[in-house]
Amino acid sequence: MTDGPRAGGATLGLVLLGLVAIAVAGFVGLVGVLFDDRGGETATAEDAIAAFGASSDGYRVWARNDDGTPVRWDPCRPLDLVIHDDLAPSGWRTDLEVALDELREASGMTLRVTADTDESPSLQRDAYQPDRYGERWAPVLVAWARPGDGELPLLATDRGLAIPVAVGPAGDRTYVTGQVVFNADREDLDLGFEDRATSWGATLLHEFGHLLGLAHVQDEGELMATFPGQGPVRFGPGDLAGLSAIGEAAGCRSGPPPRPVEVPVPLSELDLHRKQR
Ligand SMILES: [Zn+2]
Numbered sequence: 001m002t003d004g005p006r007a008g009g010a011t012l013g014l015v016l017l018g019l020v021a022i023a024v025a026g027f028v029g030l031v032g033v034l035f036d037d038r039g040g041e042t043a044t045a046e047d048a049i050a051a052f053g054a055s056s057d058g059y060r061v062w063a064r065n066d067d068g069t070p071v072r073w074d075p076c077r078p079l080d081l082v083i084h085d086d087l088a089p090s091g092w093r094t095d096l097e098v099a100l101d102e103l104r105e106a107s108g109m110t111l112r113v114t115a116d117t118d119e120s121p122s123l124q125r126d127a128y129q130p131d132r133y134g135e136r137w138a139p140v141l142v143a144w145a146r147p148g149d150g151e152l153p154l155l156a157t158d159r160g161l162a163i164p165v166a167v168g169p170a171g172d173r174t175y176v177t178g179q180v181v182f183n184a185d186r187e188d189l190d191l192g193f194e195d196r197a198t199s200w201g202a203t204l205l206h207e208f209g210h211l212l213g214l215a216h217v218q219d220e221g222e223l224m225a226t227f228p229g230q231g232p233v234r235f236g237p238g239d240l241a242g243l244s245a246i247g248e249a250a251g252c253r254s255g256p257p258p259r260p261v262e263v264p265v266p267l268s269e270l271d272l273h274r275k276q277r
Helices: 045-053 092-107 200-212 237-245 269-276
Strands: 013-022 028-036 079-084 111-116 140-145 158-168 174-183
Touching: 092 111, 092 200, 092 237, 158 200, 174 200, 200 237
Parallel strands: 079 111, 079 140, 140 174
Antiparallel strands: 013 028, 013 158, 158 174
């Protein structure tokens, strides 16, 4: 990794977390986790791996800070979304609003669509784009794309992916931006929230759960399950406990001020599991 950005003499660290959900048998996923070293404030992949394996109350989070709390967003600030959906099935925004309502209810966070954008999703997306979005962390890009677009790790069989980006010193990171991308080639999926195996609605809830900080669990009673199979589209008790733990109830967090940072390429979940063994 190259030298990282610096803010007021403080060293910034950065973690990129990516997730791909595959719909064939459920939400088979890939997650990328990569910690970047910043001038002595070393954060290693082992940090991520240890956190990745942690589980409590039926949920898991991508990563934890040194105080044991999940890496999370500042729930006291609105989480702004910009939309690029030229490739989306018409009517999907109704599902988006329903999904955002459920996420707001469960997390207490303010997730809001603020604008349409012509920005395309990309693995190399900048976390800070003052020319496009002003002097703030770039809003979360919610987009529809095809496998191969933007060098995203989106496979033909995937439903979508989520890439939350956290910044800050090692052990004290905060999510500040990210991307949620849906696979426009998955024309076999239905709008609405009919069944977790076949609906875009289930996919939206699952991917936004990843964006907010939740990782997969094995329990098929949860929407964050790796293989949730068939069934009603509603958050399970672990999903709700997780969304509460990373949401408003956890209190405000102040992250680093917005500035250019380098976003590393994520590892896959398979890589993580391989390293765990
Ligand atoms: Zn997933």
